[in-house]
Every structure is written in structure tokens, then in C-alpha cells.
Amino acid sequence: MLIMLTFIGKSLFFHSMNSAISLSHTLSSEITETLRDAIITGEIKQGSKLSETRLSKQMDVSRGPLREAIRNLEGMNLVHSIPQQGARVVEISLELILQIYDAREALESKAVALAARNMNSTDIDELHRLIDAQVKHLTENSGVFIPAESDYAFHEMVIRGSKNKVIIHALLHEIYYLIKMFRYQNEEAQSSSTNALIEHRQILYAIEQRDPVLAEITMKQHIVHAREKINRRMLERQNK
Amino acid sequence: MLIMLTFIGKSLFFHSMNSAISLSHTLSSEITETLRDAIITGEIKQGSKLSETRLSKQMDVSRGPLREAIRNLEGMNLVHSIPQQGARVVEISLELILQIYDAREALESKAVALAARNMNSTDIDELHRLIDAQVKHLTENSGVFIPAESDYAFHEMVIRGSKNKVIIHALLHEIYYLIKMFRYQNEEAQSSSTNALIEHRQILYAIEQRDPVLAEITMKQHIVHAREKINRRMLERQNK
DNA sequence: TACGCAAATAATGTTGACATTAATTGCGTA
DNA sequence: TACGCAATTAATGTCAACATTATTTGCGTA
Numbered sequence: 001m002l003i004m005l006t007f008i009g010k011s012l013f014f015h016s017m018n019s020a021i022s023l024s025h026t027l028s029s030e031i032t033e034t035l036r037d038a039i040i041t042g043e044i045k046q047g048s049k050l051s052e053t054r055l056s057k058q059m060d061v062s063r064g065p066l067r068e069a070i071r072n073l074e075g076m077n078l079v080h081s082i083p084q085q086g087a088r089v090v091e092i093s094l095e096l097i098l099q100i101y102d103a104r105e106a107l108e109s110k111a112v113a114l115a116a117r118n119m120n121s122t123d124i125d126e127l128h129r130l131i132d133a134q135v136k137h138l139t140e141n142s143g144v145f146i147p148a149e150s151d152y153a154f155h156e157m158v159i160r161g162s163k164n165k166v167i168i169h170a171l172l173h174e175i176y177y178l179i180k181m182f183r184y185q186n187e188e189a190q191s192s193s194t195n196a197l198i199e200h201r202q203i204l205y206a207i208e209q210r211d212p213v214l215a216e217i218t219m220k221q222h223i224v225h226a227r228e229k230i231n232r233r234m235l236e237r238q239n240k
Numbered sequence: 241m242l243i244m245l246t247f248i249g250k251s252l253f254f255h256s257m258n259s260a261i262s263l264s265h266t267l268s269s270e271i272t273e274t275l276r277d278a279i280i281t282g283e284i285k286q287g288s289k290l291s292e293t294r295l296s297k298q299m300d301v302s303r304g305p306l307r308e309a310i311r312n313l314e315g316m317n318l319v320h321s322i323p324q325q326g327a328r329v330v331e332i333s334l335e336l337i338l339q340i341y342d343a344r345e346a347l348e349s350k351a352v353a354l355a356a357r358n359m360n361s362t363d364i365d366e367l368h369r370l371i372d373a374q375v376k377h378l379t380e381n382s383g384v385f386i387p388a389e390s391d392y393a394f395h396e397m398v399i400r401g402s403k404n405k406v407i408i409h410a411l412l413h414e415i416y417y418l419i420k421m422f423r424y425q426n427e428e429a430q431s432s433s434t435n436a437l438i439e440h441r442q443i444l445y446a447i448e449q450r451d452p453v454l455a456e457i458t459m460k461q462h463i464v465h466a467r468e469k470i471n472r473r474m475l476e477r478q479n480k
Numbered sequence: 481t482a483c484g485c486a487a488a489t490a491a492t493g494t495t496g497a498c499a500t501t502a503a504t505t506g507c508g509t510a
Numbered sequence: 511t512a513c514g515c516a517a518t519t520a521a522t523g524t525c526a527a528c529a530t531t532a533t534t535t536g537c538g539t540a
Binding site: 026029064067068071072074075077083084096099100102103105106107109110114164165166167169170174175 | 308340405409
């Protein structure tokens, strides 16, 4: 497959999403991943049309696998297609990102409550390592922000710790891609504050104490804070 | 399209799900709906393989639209496909249905909290009508159960009342089909108890009072009760 | 009999062509 | 110039054939 899009390769950023490296790489799954990343980075703009004929020529593939890829992206909530009219990339308005965070709040606070019950000690050790890495990053860079990838790694670990297939799928496959897309394309949302690290620590503490209620409350707060921050910043930007 | 499957037409039961009747019915969307209903009713058995060649012959369509339909069903969590191996209908184990209800609990309790804020008086009137119908059904049949369709109608109305696209999609498109499938194929789970009606009334009361916290708690209880009931009945059945 | 390997069979993956529908262009008229 | 309609163009929807990969069958051997 000749990729004519300027997007090249996959950063570590995206790899964290796919825990199982796909052994049998079918063409349509390759197209799915390429387009997914191009949409998240904004290389393919929000609201733009995914023309089958144009893309199939650009990427040098037939329309069959391309159509399947578009269906896959639809399942990730990244595109929306209308019969006889084609598919368009989702536009993330302020209203939508706030709704996304409401859904995330509901699912991820439940996820961490389940994680407090279901995570084993190996999982918890891994969480410690991730937080230590965040601490290390802060001290070494004497900064006030932790990078987005590191933030995702922590949350993904917690989500998987719930051991609930439905919740894991809903969050990682249908909500987080949208969140990554939004954050990647809004510089002010790309990194997390030191407050986030403190909250991560509180979440980990609750999990270690096997306290689902505390874990849930803490996670809910954590996500509400992030939501409010987005709301504030976006309104500021609109008033400029 | 010649439907060779014994399943014929769509009952009111299924229609309640699709608020917008699709005007431009493309072949692949027809196939999707036919297969979806056949899977929910159990006409196509859990765990069975959706062979493209066999189905395309049976339904007298080419494999193209059929493959797209299978992708759509995958997005509804009704089938799971493995590259180079094909798609199989999901098997709803006790563990899975409990996980589904955990996800539902998280999302729908949030949905009703949002509905308490966002529903308008017309929406609320409609909820009253739905509950009145349930009351009427009970008195006329002097029974102790309300039919599943009536239960779904109430919950769908509340979910849509949240006005949150992401939550609506996650619940109606990725969780409720699984729940319908489970309930349809487990006679003991097909109808709801009179307790459910009482709880519906409490939920409606909370919405009318514009009390998101009360609404959320009540809905959570309602779903937890349903989950526990399923757990009890399934364990009983296993011990027989 | 049980096991493993190779041939045969059937499935999924992919492609290009055709059919049908939507979008565009350009002409004519008010 | 602005508007509406018809012809053209281009897009999406569908199909049948081919390519590639799994699965099955059946033979031979331990």
C-alpha cells in the first residue's frame, strides 16, 4: 500500500492503544489504522469528506477494503456516514467534547471501582511504574506538565484493570480516540497539569486500599476537573 | 432480497429501537437489520459462524453488502470477527451479561441525571403516558409482569432525554441490543416485575423534580436490582 | 489405532467493472 | 443578473471473478 498521505508511521503515542499487535495484517485493517491516525492528528480535517474514489487512488487500494475501513472508523465514532452521500470526519464542537467527557466520567469511574476489586498485584505494580515515570519526568524537566502519552498509559491501565470487556471496549475504542483527537488538535489540552499527577496518586492509593467507593469518587473528580478545564479554556478562546 | 431465514418482518418490539425510519434503505442496511433481528431472537444461534458464502446464497445477495452488514453488527457488539477466520455470533455467558449490566448501570444512571436537567415538558408527558400504559396493562391483566417492549420504551425515552449523543449511542446501539438478545432468549428475563414499575415511577418523579442526584441513585438501584435478579436466576438454573 | 503431513476443498480477502444515485455544469428564460 | 431545469459528470452501491489463506480430507507411517 502506497501511502500518499503525509502522515508517516505510528508514534509510540498510538501504539499504547493497541495492546495486541495485529499479527495477521489485513489490508482493510491497515487502511483503518492509517486513516484513524490521520484523523486524530488532524491531517484529515474535521468535517472533511472521506471520498472513496479519491482515497482509493491516493492510497493505491481498491474501494472494497477502503469501505470496510470507513465502517470501522464509524465504529470508533471518528466518522459519520450517510447512505448515498458518503462519510465525513466528525467535528468536535465544545458541546460534543463536553458530552464525551460526561460519558467518560460515567464509564471510567465505574471502571476504576471495578479495578479496585479486580486488579492483581502485578497490575498495581505497573501502575506504580507509570506514576514513577511521571514523577521522574516532572523533576527532570522541572516542569508543570506531564505528556499526554503518559497520561493515557495510566488511564488505559486502570480501564483494563476493570476486566470488564464492555467498559474497556466502550472507553478505549469509542471514547478515547475522540479524546485523543480533540487533545491532539488543541494545543492547550495536550498536556496534563501537576494536579493530574496528584489525582493519579490518589486513584492508585484507593485501588491499593481495595476501596471501590473512594476510587470511584476520586476518578469522578479527576475527570470533572479535566472537563471543567476544557470548558474554561474553550470559552476563553471563543471570547478572544 | 429473498429472505430464506425463517424470521419474517419486524415486530413492534424492534421498531421502538429505530426512532428514525431509514428512508434510503440500502441493501447492506437491510441485511444488517435482518441479521440483527435474527441474532436477537436466537434464530441464528449464539456462537454460530456467519459464513459469508452460505449467507449470501441464502439471502440471495452478493458478499459485498453482506460483509458490510457484518461490520455493522460488529459495531453493535452482536458478532465478533477474526481476520481470515470469519465472524461468529457473540455468546452471552453469565459473566458477560453481568458485565453488560455494570456498563449499563454506569451509563444509564448518568443518562437519567442528565435527563433530569435536559428533558422538556413534552418529553416528560410522554414518560407519563408510557407509565400509564404499564399501569393499565397490569390492572387489565391483573398480572404481575409488564412486557419487555413497554420496559424498553420507558428506558429508551429516558436515555434520549439525556440529549447526550455519546451516551445515547453507547446505550442504544451497543448495549441494549445485547440486553434484548439475552432477555429474548431467556424466558425468565423477558418480563419485568411490578417492582420495576414502582421504580419507574420513582425515576419519573425524580426527573419531574429536576433532581439529578435522586434520579441517578434511583436508576442505579433499578439496574442493580435487575442485575441481581439475573444473577440469582442464572445460578439457580445452573444448579438444576 | 493414532498421529502427522500433503493434497484438495472451501472459506475469506481483494479487485475491477457495472448500476444507480447524487452533485455539478451549463444553458435558457424571466 | 438570478433562477430553474436538463445534461453531464462523478460519486456511492452492488456484483462477480480472482487471489490468498484456512480448513478439511485422506493417505501413509509409527
